[in-house]
Amino acid sequence: MERDDQLMKNLINKLSIGVVIADQQGQFLFTNQTIREMTGYTEAEIKTMKDWYKKAYPDPEAREKAKRYFEYDLENNIQDRTYKITTAAGDYKYFNFRYSQLDEEKMLFEIIDISHRIQQKQELKNQNIIFENFFTNSLEGIILLNSEFRILDANNKFEEIFEISKSDIKNKLVLNVVDLYEESNNIEKEINEILAKEDWENEVRFKVDNKIKYCNVHIFSVDNKEHDRLIYAVVDDITESKEREKELKEVKERLELAVSGATIGIWDWNAAEEYIHFNENWAQMLGYELSELENNLNTWLNLVHPDDKEQALKDLEDHLEGKTEKYYNEHRLKTKSGSWKWIRDIGKVTERDEAGNAIRIVGVHIDIDREKRAAAEIEYLSNHDELTGLYNRRYFNEELKRLSNSRKYPISIIVGDINRLKDINDNYGHSMGDRYIELTAEAIKSSLRTEDIVARIGGDEFVVILPDTNYNAAEEVTERILDRIEEVNEKEELPEPLSAALGYETTDSKNQDHGVKNIKKCYNKADKKMYEQKFTGRC
Structure with a gap:
């Protein structure tokens, strides 16, 4: 037991x-x-x-x-x-x-x-809750169909996309609910093959309120005990992105046309990979074929004028470090023929890494060579005498103001005037008078240093400014000019000898309060001496 x-x-x-x-x-x-x-x-x-x-x-x-x-x-x-x-x-x-x-x-x-x-029961319950939340609140439209493609359920987004109510479409055939822009026969044929496939995905156009809606449609089926097979159709409304894509395409086409017509060069620099893409215009602007240029930064650096390189690199570095909103610089690039061409270079960082380092920089090259040369010519003409190429009265007055507060003292001034120019014009014509003016200008200019300034301030009147020059040195320069004029008379066949009256004076005042007054007083004294010499001194 x-x-x-x-x-x-x-x-x-x-x-x-x-x-x-x-x-x-x-x-x-x-x-x-x-x-x-x-x-x-x-x-x-x-x-x-x-x-x-x-x-x-x-x-x-x-x-x-x-x-x-x-x-x-x-x-x-x-x-x-x-x-x-x-x-x-x-x-x-x-x-x-x-x-x-x-x-x-x-x-x-x-x-x-x-x-x-x-x-398991709790997990299933949680999964059902998650699915219900996903189904109801999904950003994509979702409908649940039976094997006959009748609608069993639809979520909020589906109602919003097609502007219909779930209660109005339940148990209806899906192709009787949505209005296809495509040929319906083709769509029906494809949909009928879904049950034999794992899934189906394509871009489909629908008509909603007389407007076309572009949608990406993904359909797949799963086995189900109650309904034999359930079919899920997921609809993503891509109309807005399609319209943006179309707009971007049009903008791109217009931009490409504008870039081509305006001869704008484009560069796209991938700093991380040390690679730069140049477009055809960038190369052709400098006389190159695109195949002749390497796709790296040195291609640009080796073409930049030595005098412009330091500032160009500084401006670029400032932008890469985020100090400026955009990169902007005007510099000269060497063309294939060896000449220099002015370029306006504009760029902007379009992508940075987590540390803030620039990854991608995109920019344009604009040919401003004619603009620069025209501006330089305008500036030259505004400051120079057209006949002689010497500075004009405007430049002379500005230079007096600048030198008055400079450290170039003592400053000497020589004032000169061509003798009997009116008689030469009357007797031999103004073209001969212009010849006398040109010869006088050459004689004066050839007698001076590089830093000296000579201007024609009137018809037959010239002024020379001699920085860092005392009275004795000014006298030597005056004598040298007169000697050059005598040399002109020996070389040139002129109807009458060329002669000029010269007067000079020196000021050594550095006092800023009186500098302008003193330098003008110096000019007036030199001018007075010139008139005293016109008929009594060496001419």
């Missing part, structure tokens, strides 16, 4: 369910190995129902609640309930308890661990 009891215990210990036998006082008479493994509690820890409640429900409120449920079940002969208990490891598990009365003194508890099923 004892042997039979032991065999029974061994058998019960091997069951996959937990088994507990308790008496009427709540003492545990037997617990099998499975329940101990399920809970983690030992036989010594759990000897009574009181021990069980204390371990399985550490929270007093949960403990009292479990007790009330158990008492209620006993009173109402309810033999099955699921409890959430705490294991010895501190985890939560869901156990299904089944109660049965063995006799008046003993009760049998059969306990099944259903935690995995509860967890």
Whole structure:
């Protein structure tokens, strides 16, 4: 008999369910190995129902609640309930308890661990919630169809795209709900093949409120017990992006036409890869074919005029470091023929890395050579005498102001006047008079240093400004000019000898308050001396 009891215990210990036998006082008479493994509690820890409640429900409120449920079940002969208990490891598990009365003194508890099923159920519930949220609030339109392509459900975005209500389209054939711009026969043929394929995706045009909508449509099917097969159609409204794409294409075409017509060179510099793309105009602007140029920064650097390179690099570096909104510089580039051409170079960083380093810079080259040369010519003419090429009165007056506050003292001034120019004009014509003026200008200019300034300030009147020149040196320059005039008379066949009256004066004042006055006074004295010499001195 004892042997039979032991065999029974061994058998019960091997069951996959937990088994507990308790008496009427709540003492545990037997617990099998499975329940101990399920809970983690030992036989010594759990000897009574009181021990069980204390371990399985550490929270007093949960403990009292479990007790009330158990008492209620006993009173109402309810033999099955699921409890959430705490294991010895501190985890939560869901156990299904089944109660049965063995006799008046003993009760049998059969306990099944259903935690995995509860967890699966909860995960499925969560997945359903996620799917429902995704389906309802997706940024793409979604409709759910049965195998006959009748609409079972549609989300908010689908209603918005096609301007229809879900309640109005339910159970209707999808092709009777949406208005295709395409040939419907072709679409229907493709859709009918969906059930035999994994999925179908294409760009489709629809007519909505007399307007065309471009949509990317993705259709796929899944097996379903209730409906045999479910079909999902996902519709992404790409009308706006299509319109932008069209606008960008038109802008690009106009830009390319403008760039081509305006002879604008384009460069696109990938700084990370040290690669620069130049367009045809960039190369042809300098007389090159695009194939003759390497796609790197040195191509540009080697062509920049030495006098312009430092400033161009500084302006570029300032922009790369974010100090300026854009890169802007005007410099000269060497053409294939060896001449120099003025270029306006404008660029902007279009992409930076996380550290703020420039990755991509795009810019344009504009040919401003004619503009620059025209501006230089205008500036030259505004400051120079057309006949002699010497500076004019405007430049002379500005230079007097500038030198008055300079460190070029002492400053000497020579004033000269051609003798009898009116008689020469009257007797031999103004072209001969112009010849006398040109020869006088050459004689004066050839007698001076590079830093000296000579201007024609009237018909036959010339002025020389000699910076850093004292009175004695001014006298030597005056004598040298007169000698050059005598040399002209020896070389040139003139109807009458060329002669000029010269007067000079020096000022050494550096006082800024009186500098202008003193330098003007110096000019007036030189002018007066010139008139004194006109008929009495050496001419």
